[in-house]
Amino acid sequence: MPGAIYAEGLVKTFGDVRALDGVDLDVPEGTVLGLLGPNGAGKTTTVRCLTTLLRPDSGKAVVAGLDVLKQPNEVRRSIGLSGQFAAVDEYLTGRENIQMVGQLYQMKAKAAKARAEELLEQFHLTDAADRPAKTYSGGMRRRLDLAAALVVSPPVMFMDEPTTGLDPRNRQQLWEVIKQLVSGGTTLLLTTQYLEEADHLAHDIAVVDQGRVIARGTSDQLKARTGGERVEVVVHEREHIPTAREVLAGFGKGETTVEEHTRKLTVPVTGGAKLLAEVIRELDVRGIEIDDIGLRRPTLDDVFLSLTGHVAEVRDDENGANGAAAKPAKDAKAADRGQKKETTQ
Ligand SMILES: Nc1ncnc2c1ncn2[C@@H]1O[C@H](COP(=O)(O)OP(=O)(O)OP(=O)(O)O)[C@@H](O)[C@H]1O
Ligand SMILES: [Mg+2]
Secondary structure: OOOEEEEEEEEEEOOOEEEEEEEEEEEOOOOEEEEEEEOOHHHHHHHHHHOOOOOOEEEEEOOOOOOOOHHHHHHHHHHHEEOOOOOOOOOHHHHHHHHHHHHHHHOHHHHHHHHHHHHHHHHOOOOOOOOOHHHHHHHHHHHHHHHOOOOOOEEEEEOOOOOOOOOHHHHHHHHHHHHHHHHHEEEEEEEEEEHHHHHHOOOEEEEEEEEEEEEEEEEEHHHHHOOEEEEEEEEHHHHHHHHHHHHHHHHHOOOOOHHHOOEEEEEOOHHHHHHHHHHHHHHHHOOOEEEEEEEOOOOOOHHHHHOOOOOOOOOOOOOOOOOOOOOOOOHHHHHHHHHHHHHHH
């Protein structure tokens, strides 16, 4: 039986650009799938197809047990969406924006008011609640957009890069909100460009590149495929690079990369802090002075490098044409607005 979000062979082309080239996904109920990929990979297009904002050229999609192509209105009633670009009404205050969503969901005025209060608090917008949204900073708009997407808790949620543009504190807080949401049984598909974020939140990660899912697994599985952690060393003298390289090769589980101008050497390892101590000792024995040394976890670039043999690149045709997403998804008018934007791009 397919999960709460299921896609098979989704294809979407825009002129010559094959934005989706056969995307398959399956997200079990009550879990979080992180859709991870570089700019232009097809993340937003996938979300838009699954949320009825865009019709795929071919393929199949089922969300909350409903056929996305055959029952779009029913799908909209069962999902929530926070798009990549905050969709807030500039002229309404933060409070009014959230209350309006409650009313669209046919909440009683009193209940909508109380829920708005709660969300404003949760997203640290209470002080700015009565200012028009056009006076908000980027991070505040993003938070308002997410708050509005959470007015009711639909069984299936989509969040397109929910934390892009948030400062570290707000990002952490949003992660907590998302965790709470999921512990209540919501199924979530979120897109991100950060492995760290997927790491924190997702049960399962699908790496997308050029409109295809190129790898799938838990964060640990993906990291294992990239060779786990890295040791990074910055040597003091440029002429010590070859010897340091030799030392690292002795400990590494893969190729050592060297950045000559910063005198930085990086090698994938397994063995953590204990191994790091051994590397330091060996460098010392060989008389190599170091400016910096540390262990770091693989980044999205490392994952990409090992999966595709190239680092994540921005596609030439990337034009930021992601369209605005609708919210709430139940609001068919909002969805239509999204579709109109699509045709005018
Ligand atoms: N409406 C559109 N018209 C033309 N091309 C589009 C449109 N929407 C998306 N594309 C193209 O499809 C490809 C995938 O875009 P998409 O927005 O899905 O990427 P993304 O993974 O969300 O990227 P980002 O990380 O930058 O948000 C890109 O090459 C993009 O330029
Ligand atoms: Mg996008």
